[in-house]
Amino acid sequence: MRNRDYIRRLTVYALLTSLSMIFSYIESAVALPLPVPGIKLGLANIVSLFLLYNGGLAGALAVSAARCALTSFLFGTGLWQLAFSLSGAVLSLVGMYLIMKTGRFSIFLISMAGGILHNAGQLLVAFFTIGGAAIGYYAPVLLLSGAVCGLITAACARAVFKVYKGGRIE
Template identity: 35%
Template sequence: MHRKGAKLVAFGVFVALALIFSYIEACIPFQIGIPGVKLGLANLVIVVALYKMPVREVYILSIVRVLLAGLLFGNMMSIIYSLAGGLLSLTVMWALKKSPSMSLIGISIAGGVCHNLGQLLMAMLTVETYGVFSYFPILMVSGLLTGLAIGIGAREMLLRLGRLQF
């Protein structure tokens, strides 16, 4: 029972951290004029969780984070877009993590790019036009840069967490 309680507490800490990062990101006036470009600070928690928790729990964490952050700092459309991007991103990162040739930073970069791709696919379904894909080159570069930054941050966090598993 003690182990189950500790896992629940760790899960709560991860949710809280993700919401704190979402709040910080909501407070930062980061606008470059392109819809969907964000820093993605809360994804740092998801990448770390992918290396520290069972994948089923990471999916639950990702969904809970998106729902709570959307309800607190966004709207229904932000929840829909974030879920599409987050679930595609997490699925790709989980699959790539199985490959011994993929580094944590490479996995994070792929996650950043796929997050934007998932949002674009959802936008295409929502607005019923392929025109939104004209944003893809810019969002790909954005996902690459933010994925790199998140990957570096996750690597540093994982070094400090050591062998601790949740």
């Protein structure tokens, strides 16, 4: 039955999905002309972190998957690009959830790991498709940038959490 709670959750998730899409858009609009493809701030991860702490893995995965799919359809980037972003998102979310569940680490390490895993997932897809030594050449730089961006998103998420007064979503 479509009860109130269902509608509430649906609305929250829909809002968060659009929010993360906006984040994606903002960061690509101000993209730094760095010589390495794939270096992104990962601002959308702020939403993922929020969901992980306040909702659980399923919700975070759903929103990320929706974001990837919608972005791909809206901007016509193609199936291959979709696989690329999905693999990074899934690997990163699952990893972050597992680390979070141990209860022993703060949001900073969790988000750093998430950033690293996100880029690692993309590197894996690239390795299995276009392949080549290029992957090994770019890997350390991409993983490093993932780690650094993870730390930055953690700081942003913390700022959000400090003012967030609502309860858990699930």
